[in-house]
Amino acid sequence: MDVYVAGVGEIPCRPAYGDLDFREMLYTAARKAYEDAGIHPSEIDGIVSSGMDFYEGISITDSYTPDQVGGRLKFNTLVSNDSLNAFIHGYMLLRTGHFRNLMVTCYAKPSNMLNYPEVVLNSFDPHVVRPLTPHPYVLAALDARAYLSRSGASPRDLSLVAVKNKKNALGNTSAAYAGATTPDDVENSAPVSEPLKRGHISTLCDYAAAVILTTDRRLGRFTVKGVGNAFGAYSSDLSSRMWGLLAWVRHAAQKALRMAGIGKVDFVEVSEPFAHTELMALEGLGIDGEPAHKTLRAGGYDLGGHLPVNPSGGCLGMGYPLNAAGLQRVVQSVKAMSRMGWRTCMILSSDGEVVDAGSAVVLTSEV
Amino acid sequence: MSIESFYEYPAGIALSIFLQGLREGKLIASRCGKCNTSHIPPRSYCAKCLNPINDFHEITGLGFVETFTCSHISLDGSQAQPVTWVYVRFEGVEGGLLHRLDPSVAPEKALKVRPVYHGERIGSILDIKWFTKAE
Known part of the structure; x- marks a missing residue:
């Protein structure tokens, strides 16, 4: 049974939506997704949301979700993790055959967080x-x-990532932190914790997104060809951490690629709360054959390179919306495939800023 | 509006032994009786073979710096005086400890280090003042 993306919606990244409640942000994203998919909210069978109570400052986050996205009296569940993880949960629920259309939602409003x-x-x-x-x-x-x-x-390689992504974001109207910068600009930004400068760190943003998944081929616009998720070398006391590695990527990405039956993709969208996160994820992905920083230096990950990475601008260019980063990548991937004519993409997103765990999804434009 | 939340976390069997060790100026690790893996902080189970553990031993060897950073930011996000943080591992022992480095020591990867303890100790990770270069 194939699962398709029928439509996507988002409210653009902003440093702060001071005038909107998070439910109103999510309502806007959901309305856009219904419009994009060309279906009525009554045709949705359930909601899978991504949310973390401790980020949002409310308890039982999923009880806040259904009303504004068309989920009343329908199946409702929460994945307390990155929203690409929630996307995979939606995919698996559809594969059970109990549902026809599901909406996956997420939002982040870090401007609400004072500490x-x-x-x-x-x-x-x-x-x-x-x-x-x-x-x-x-x-x-x-x-x-x-x-x-x-x-x-x-x-300097970390600075090259930041420059590339901020530049890519110039073409993305949903991006909050696009800019034409130079590696020197990044390296002259304030030191935060060496080797990280301020310019190597994605700035938090408010954001909401909704994606409609379906098993109805007539509604499908993109196909979810492969999914993978893995917990890496990580523990909350940090003692299991393999520093400098994202061990989850290889396991999750290989599973997704095997499911998809492909070895290469046209582009990659990867959540990168920090510039090095992107390079670590690409090392784990390993489909390039070269150390990631060497391909980066040669321009291989640029928009015109052989494997564009974060053509949307990524989190460095768009803003880092916490657990909403995964679905932010899904929405940008769909937009990029529609606009650029690319046919396949790999989406990677960690389950947190410095957590070694995460999800991989392969999307294609073929239905 | 702000609602304060209060929690107490029992350290559990293995970590209580670790914290008691710190009070005595010792670093305590666990050892799995099945696969012989030692781990710090100690655990009451082996993450490799899920064997229950009740064997704990003191680490007497030196630690070494696996990675480090000089931080210019405090927890409230404001600029702060530089603090060097190190992640310390120990030969033959899995796991490791995050802590601060003696400010008089220049950090480098693989630097051999030992813990420096406060005179008065309460059974806390803060009983270690910092790690310093081992002579």
Whole structure:
């Protein structure tokens, strides 16, 4: 049984939607998805939402979801993880045959959060990590340093990623942080936690997205050809962490590629809360045959390169919407395939800023 | 509106032994009786073979820096005086510890380090003042 993307909707990334409640943001995204799919909300059989109570500051997040997306009196569930993980849950539910159309939703409103670093710190072990009070960017920087050491890449490679993605975002009206910058601009930005400069870190953004999945081929516009998810080398006390590696990517991506029956894709969309995240994910993906930083330097990941990566601008160019980053990638992939004529893409998204776990999805424009 | 939430987290069997070790100025690891894997912080189960663990031992060897960063940001997001953070591993032991590095020491990968303890200890990761270069 094939599963298709019937329609997508989003509300553009912004530093803050001070005038909108998160339900109103999600309502806008859902309306756009229904319009894009050309179906009525009554034709949806259920809702799969991605949400994290500790990010949103409310409890039982899924009880806040159905009303504004057409989910009343229908199946409703929450995946407390990245929204690409929720997308895969929607895919699997459809494959059971119990549903015909499902909507996957997510939103992020970090502008509501007054102490983001402390909230993130709460996801770590209360005995051996939290008392030390590291800013979460410290943990990302430990990863970045280990990646550079392991791969032979340089801090300037992280700057090249930032420049590429911000430039790509110039063509994306949903992006909040597009810009024409230079590697020197990035390297002259404020040091945060070495080797990370401010320009290597995706800025948080408010965002909402909705994607309608279907098993009805007549409604399908893109096919979900493969999915994969893996928990990597990670534990909340950090003791299982293999610094500088995203161990989940190889397992999840290979599974998705095997399901899809392909070895290559036309482009990649990868959630990158930090510049090194993109390179670490590409190392794990391993479909390029070269160390990621060497392909980057040669322009291979540029829009005109042999494997464009984050043509949308990624999170560096669009903004990082926390757990909504995965569905942000799905929506941008669909937009890119429609606009650029590309036929296949790989979507990768981690289950958190510095977590070694995540999801991979292969989409094609063939139905 | 803000609603404060209060939690207490029992450390559990293995981590209580670890915290008690810190109070005594020792680093305690666990050892799996089935696959012989040692791990710090100690665990009451083996993540490799899921064997229950009740064997704990002191780490007497030096640690080494696997990765490090000099941070300029405090937890509230404001600019702060530089602090060097290290992730320390130990030969023959899986896992490791995040902590600060003695500010008088220049960080580098593979630097041999040892913990420096506070004089008064309470059974906390903060009983370690920082790691310093091992002579």
